[in-house]
Amino acid sequence: MTGSRPSRASLVVTIMRKDLIELSRDTVWLVLTPLVLVFAILIFWLLPDSVDETLTIGVYPASLAASLEGLALADGEVGLRVIGFDDEEALAAAVLGDGERAGGAVTAGLAFPTGFLLRIMTSQPTEVRVFVNADVPPEVRGALEGGVREMAFMLAGAPVPVTLLPDDEMVLGVDRAGAQVSLREQVRPLAVFFVLITESLALASLIATEVGSRTVAAIIATPARVADVVIAKGLTGTLLAFSQALVLLVVLQGLGTQPLVVLSAVLLGSLLVAAVSLLAGAAGRDFMTTLFIGVLFLIPMMIPAFALLFPGSASWWMQSLPSFGVLQALHGGATFGLGFGDLSGAFASALAWTAGLFAIGGLVLARRVARS
Amino acid sequence: MTVTAVSTTSQRKPAEAIVVDDVHFSYGKRPAVRGISFAVAPGEILGFLGPNGAGKSTTIKMLIGQYRPERGSIRVLGHDVVREREAVQSRLGVCFEEKNLYPTMSGVEHLRFFARLHGLREVDVDGLLGRVGLATRGRDRVAGYSKGMRQRLMIARALVNDPDVLVLDEPSDGLDPVSAQTIRGVIREQAEKGAAVILTTHDMWEADALSDRVAFINDGRIYAIDTPESLKLAHGKRSVRVRMRRNGEIEERVIEWSGESSAAALAEATSDGELVTVHTEEATLEAVFIEMTGRGLS
Numbered sequence: 001m002t003g004s005r006p007s008r009a010s011l012v013v014t015i016m017r018k019d020l021i022e023l024s025r026d027t028v029w030l031v032l033t034p035l036v037l038v039f040a041i042l043i044f045w046l047l048p049d050s051v052d053e054t055l056t057i058g059v060y061p062a063s064l065a066a067s068l069e070g071l072a073l074a075d076g077e078v079g080l081r082v083i084g085f086d087d088e089e090a091l092a093a094a095v096l097g098d099g100e101r102a103g104g105a106v107t108a109g110l111a112f113p114t115g116f117l118l119r120i121m122t123s124q125p126t127e128v129r130v131f132v133n134a135d136v137p138p139e140v141r142g143a144l145e146g147g148v149r150e151m152a153f154m155l156a157g158a159p160v161p162v163t164l165l166p167d168d169e170m171v172l173g174v175d176r177a178g179a180q181v182s183l184r185e186q187v188r189p190l191a192v193f194f195v196l197i198t199e200s201l202a203l204a205s206l207i208a209t210e211v212g213s214r215t216v217a218a219i220i221a222t223p224a225r226v227a228d229v230v231i232a233k234g235l236t237g238t239l240l241a242f243s244q245a246l247v248l249l250v251v252l253q254g255l256g257t258q259p260l261v262v263l264s265a266v267l268l269g270s271l272l273v274a275a276v277s278l279l280a281g282a283a284g285r286d287f288m289t290t291l292f293i294g295v296l297f298l299i300p301m302m303i304p305a306f307a308l309l310f311p312g313s314a315s316w317w318m319q320s321l322p323s324f325g326v327l328q329a330l331h332g333g334a335t336f337g338l339g340f341g342d343l344s345g346a347f348a349s350a351l352a353w354t355a356g357l358f359a360i361g362g363l364v365l366a367r368r369v370a371r372s
Numbered sequence: 373m374t375v376t377a378v379s380t381t382s383q384r385k386p387a388e389a390i391v392v393d394d395v396h397f398s399y400g401k402r403p404a405v406r407g408i409s410f411a412v413a414p415g416e417i418l419g420f421l422g423p424n425g426a427g428k429s430t431t432i433k434m435l436i437g438q439y440r441p442e443r444g445s446i447r448v449l450g451h452d453v454v455r456e457r458e459a460v461q462s463r464l465g466v467c468f469e470e471k472n473l474y475p476t477m478s479g480v481e482h483l484r485f486f487a488r489l490h491g492l493r494e495v496d497v498d499g500l501l502g503r504v505g506l507a508t509r510g511r512d513r514v515a516g517y518s519k520g521m522r523q524r525l526m527i528a529r530a531l532v533n534d535p536d537v538l539v540l541d542e543p544s545d546g547l548d549p550v551s552a553q554t555i556r557g558v559i560r561e562q563a564e565k566g567a568a569v570i571l572t573t574h575d576m577w578e579a580d581a582l583s584d585r586v587a588f589i590n591d592g593r594i595y596a597i598d599t600p601e602s603l604k605l606a607h608g609k610r611s612v613r614v615r616m617r618r619n620g621e622i623e624e625r626v627i628e629w630s631g632e633s634s635a636a637a638l639a640e641a642t643s644d645g646e647l648v649t650v651h652t653e654e655a656t657l658e659a660v661f662i663e664m665t666g667r668g669l670s
Contacts, residue, residue: 005462006491014488018474025476214472218529221436221466222489223458370438 011224015232016239019206023240029202036198037248040191044252047184058094058109058131060085064116085109088129095131108132188254189330190305192266193323195248196241197298200273200280201291203237207281207365208290216369226369230278230362237274242267254334261333261340268350269326271358273298278361282368304328322357325349388450389414389537389568390435395444397430404430406592407444412568414536417559419583419600420572421661423668427592428572429469432541435570436466448537462490465535469542469572471522475515479506479525482514483532490533503561504528505554519546527555531562538562540571544578556582576657586657590665600657607663608655612638618645 006014023029059065062084083106085091094106109131113119119126210216220226245266249255255262276297284290301323308331318324328346332338340347390412397405405427412418420428433439435446437457445452451459473482480497487495501510504524514522523546530538543559544552559582563569573579579586580600587597596603610629615622623645627637629652642650655663662668 004491005458006489010491011489014485018477018485021481022474022476214468214470215474217438217468218466218472218486219489220438221461221464221468222486222533223461223491224489225457 006223008225008228011228012232012235015219015224015229016236019232019236022206023202023236026202026206029205032198032202033244036195037244037251040195040248041251044184044187044191047182047187049182049184056081056083056106056108058083058085058091058106060088060091060109060111062086064112092131185335186308188252188334189308189327190302191252192245192248192254192330193269193302193305193327195244196266196269196273197302199241199244199270200237200277200298201294203233203240203274203277204280204284204290204294205287206236207233207277208284208286211282211365211368212285220369226366229369230365233278233281233365234271234274234358234362237277238267238270241270241273245270249334256334257337258333258339261338261343262330264340264347265326265329265333265343265350268347268354269323269330271354272301272322272326272350275354275357275361276301278365279357282361282365322353325351325353389416389448390570391445391447392431392435393445393447395431395434395441395446397434397439397442404592405434405441408589408592408594409444410587410594410597412537412570414566414568415563416584417563417569417571417582418597419579419586420570420589421576421579421586421657422572422589426589428589429541430592431589432539432570432572436464436539437461460537462533463536465530465533465538465567467526467530467538467540467543469545471519471526473514473522473525473529476513478513479510479517479528482525482529486529486532492533495532500528500531501525503531503558505551520548520551523547524551524555527558531558534565535562536567538567538569540569542573543571544573544575552578580657588661588664590667595664596660603657603660604655607660609659609663610655611653613649613651613653614638614641615648615650616642616645617648622648 059082065082065084083094085094088111091106091109091111095109111129111131113126113128116126116128216229219229246263249262249266276294280290280294280297283293300321304318304321304324304327307318308327325346325348329343329350332343332346388411390410392408392410395405395408396403408427408431410418420431422428430439434441435448435453437453437460440454445454447453448460449463453460477485479501483495483497483500487493487497498507498510501507504527506521506524506528509517509521514525517525523543527540527543530540538559540559544555547555556578559569559571571579571582583600585597585599586603588595588603596607598606612627612629612634613624614627615624617623625641627634627641658668
């Protein structure tokens with residue numbers, strides 16, 4: 001009995017169907033998948049979705065701090081605390097976070113020129129330097145500007161020409177003006193990546209078992225090639241990871257205003273973790289060694305996701321991690337509504353890493369399968 | 373050491389289904405197969421005999437296209453196994469030594485999966501399971517199968533594409549005598565349908581009973597390849613065991629059978645007293661193997 005020669009696509013689909021049947025009967029995977037999903041959703045909803053916008057303003061010279069303390073900012077919901085500085089450089093350092101004062105960071109600083117009071121009393125034009133912390137939104141910057149003018153009005157008894165030239169406004173650190181994000185929003189990429197990783201470990205375990213028990217040798221004794229096995233495993237892993245991440249994103253309302261960008265980022269992330277699964281699965285001998293090798297790869301890949309939780313903690317080396325591009329694209333699309341143009345660098349990095357790791361993972365698995 | 377494969381049946385038809393010609397393979401610097409050549413005709417069963425590490429499995433792996441020979445060529449049904457792998461695989465059935473089955477899948481699911489890999493949509497799965505005695509357990513998951521049941525499912529899997537070439541690595545390993553007999557029947561049926569069968573086994577009795585020819589393999593070389601009968605006649609020692617009652621006592625004597633002088637010795641041994649029993653004893657394949665290679669099979 002000789003059937004019609006099966007196409008490569010039908011061989012891949014047949015192997016994928018078999019893999020899905022196996023996974024659907026894997027008790028560990030069946031329990032772990034919904035558990036991780038529920039855990040991620042719970043963590044997300046338990047975290048605060050609002051940001052504490054109490055502002056600590058530094059003022060130079062310190063003698064003017066008292067004048068500002070009674071000032072009510074235009075936005076009544078925004079609290080204000082004023083700290084005086086005797087040195088302009090110390091004020092700038094405090095805004096940057098280096099010279100942090102007791103009670104919290106200084107989010108903005110106002111450096112008044114020498115003879116400021118005399119100038120406004122005599123209605124002479126004057127300039128004020130404003131140091132702004134990276135995460136201060138534009139509406140608060142506007143309030144600061146208004147505050148300075150109001151203070152001048154209070155002191156002089158009439159409007160005075162205080163100028164805050166654009167060149168004088170200094171933004172310190174990475175500019176996240178207008179992009180204030182709650183902890184809940186910051187944790188979203190981490191939750192998505194966590195789900196992707198869980199799915200990748202399930203696939204890695206499946207691959208390790210297939211290679212270890214030599215069932216793969218029986219597959220390649222048919223018209224199926226090693227490449228068909230590798231492609232099928234890669235696609236199965238991607239499909240599983242992507243579908244779980246998609247469920248999570250829908251529940252967490254994480255598709256945002258740029259669903260295509262977010263979905264593309266998640267797809268690349270799914271391919272990336274599937275590639276790691278191929279590597280871990282090919283190298284592992286049993287569930288525990290596969291888990292160990294998988295975690296060895298995946299923990300460093302979680303680091304950029306944690307960096308999103310703590311803005312400012314991202315070091316240069318984190319940008320060289322394979323997952324950085326994926327997480328940057330995911331965060332940019334889901335949280336800030338950035339488009340493909342804005343995230344082209346992140347996507348290029350993610351694509352390059354994914355293609356590279358997939359090629360390496362595929363080769364390693366192919367070699368292991370051929371030698372089984 | 374120079375080894376020449378011995379063949380005493382020169383009238384055989386030229387084998388065509390499998391042609392292995394001067395094949396070599398090494399694991400790193402350690403040679404595993406050193407210039408093996410043999411052929412198997414359609415409908416013929418060739419038993420591959422040799423101890424562990426003799427090169428049997430490596431030869432099988434090259435035959436099924438898993439390993440690429442370093443030198444020499446292997447043609448299956450006229451196709452080169454390296455260059456025309458797919459053409460070979462679609463007509464090949466393989467039963468591995470390891471029980472490489474999926475524990476969470478049923479027997480039926482296994483056969484359907486492998487049938488699809490061969491491009492077959494409609495396969496008489498129940499009939500196939502019936503042939504190997506698994507008709508009532510086909511819907512059960514393999515995790516619940518005994519060792520023997522798993523082995524029978526592996527045989528059924530090897531037959532799912534009704535192969536023209538059947539490669540069996542220790543096919544009756546782990547089977548009870550009744551199941552082993554069933555499997556031997558299935559193998560014979562496939563050969564009678566025209567399939568070329570090559571099987572490895574440690575079981576001398578099985579090799580003798582099932583194989584049309586056997587090949588002795590040791591240290592990566594084939595020492596002899598012929599029918600079991602010819603090998604035993606050419607290289608084995610036959611004997612006659614005679615038991616006589618003399619003066620109320622049983623006496624036993626073994627006469628090595630080597631021609632007319634042996635007949636005279638037998639006549640002399642039975643001339644005096646009461647003959648109780650006479651048994652002729654043939655050489656076993658294992659004895660022939662030891663005689664030729666200087667080592668046992670286990």
